Amino acid sequence: xxLKEKQRDYFGTALSIEELDANPLRQFIKWYEVAxxxxxxxxxxxxxxxxxxxxxTKVRFVLIKAIDDKGFLFFTNYSSIKGxxxxxxxxxxxxxxxxTLYRQICVSGTCEKxxxxxSLRYFRTRPFxxxxxxxxxPQSQPIPSDRTYMETLFDQNKAKYASxxxxxxxxxxxxxxxxxxxxxxxxxxxxxHDRFLYSKEASGQWxxxxxxx
Ligand SMILES: Cc1cc2nc3c(=O)[nH]c(=O)nc-3n(C[C@H](O)[C@H](O)[C@H](O)COP(=O)(O)O)c2cc1C
Numbered sequence: 231x232x233l234k235e236k237q238r239d240y241f242g243t244a245l246s247i248e249e250l251d252a253n254p255l256r257q258f259i260k261w262y263e264v265a266x267x268x269x270x271x272x273x274x275x276x277x278x279x280x281x282x283x284x285x286x287t288k289v290r291f292v293l294i295k296a297i298d299d300k301g302f303l304f305f306t307n308y309s310s311i312k313g314x315x316x317x318x319x320x321x322x323x324x325x326x327x328x329x330t331l332y333r334q335i336c337v338s339g340t341c342e343k344x345x346x347x348x349s350l351r352y353f354r355t356r357p358f359x360x361x362x363x364x365x366x367x368p369q370s371q372p373i374p375s376d377r378t379y380m381e382t383l384f385d386q387n388k389a390k391y392a393s394x395x396x397x398x399x400x401x402x403x404x405x406x407x408x409x410x411x412x413x414x415x416x417x418x419x420x421x422x423h424d425r426f427l428y429s430k431e432a433s434g435q436w437x438x439x440x441x442x443x
Contacts, residue, residue: 240417242332245424247438254412254428254436255297261333261414268330276324276337278304280315288315292324295352301408302337303344305352307369308401316341322407332417339409349403361396362387413441 251257265273274294281287288311296303302324306312316322323338343349353361366383373379387396409430416424423443428436 239419240332240421240423242416242418242424244418245414245416245426247426247440250414250426250438252436252438254409254414255299255301257414257428258302258335258337258412259297261328261331261335265328265331265333269328270330273326273328276304276326278312278322278324280312280322281319282315283318286315288312294324294326295404298406301339301406303348303352303404303406305349305404306402307364307367307399308343308403309368310370313401316405324407334413334415334417336411336413336415337407337409338411339407341405341407344404344406346403350398352404353398353402358391358396359388361398362391364402365391365396365399418443 251260262273272293275291276294277289278292279287279289290312292304292306292312294302294304308317320341321338322341323336325334325336327334344352353364356364362384366380366387409428411430412428414426414428418424421443425441425443427439427441429439431437
């Protein structure tokens with residue numbers, strides 16, 4: 231059965247090599263700032279793909295919380311499936327799609343854990359109840375099917391830490407995805423898109439190539 235679609239043509243404006251920043255992280259930020267204005271929800275949501283050393287793969291969404299001069303930062307539970315995958319195989323990719331702009335960005339590279347200090351600094355910026363949630367949840371572990379089990383734990387921890395600092399769990403923190411390839415995709419009319427791929431060369435320089443749509 232074919233799916234009913236809400237298909238549309240893409241009317242993005244031309245993207246040329248001249249307007250691209252030499253650094254893909256800066257180019258990402260340039261596009262992100264536009265997406266912040268046009269996307270109704272969470273332009274920092276990206277589909278993150280990981281795999282283990284058996285070749286099993288999984289993709290799921292995370293929020294990119296920061297970009298520094300090395301890469302893209304997201305935060306999670308290190309005992310989750312992504313955490314276990316990245317322990318075995320630090321290679322990962324993510325893609326984001328900004329429909330209002332007809333734009334996609336695909337990033338692949340290698341993940342490293344952020345420092346304890348950086349993870350803690352971010353953990354402390356989270357609202358109290360989000361800290362309680364991270365503290366309470368053994369993310370991605372099977373738990374009793376009745377939701378009251380987690381809600382009881384949540385309420386107990388909320389009461390326990392009401393006037394205390396919530397400890398950041400030992401297995402919670404950030405990853406930095408250090409890019410090796412970054413592709414900027416601008417949807418154009420008749421599926422005749424503009425695509426530019428940045429590849430990191432051994433010298434550390436970025437090479438930029440146009441790809442066929
Ligand atoms: C829009 C969106 C953003 C999300 N952001 C995060 C995030 O930043 N960190 C996180 O651990 N999970 C986030 N999640 C939940 C993950 O998709 C996933 O369910 C969870 O991390 C467990 O994944 P894993 O077992 O594959 O590691 C988000 C989900 C959605 C839909």
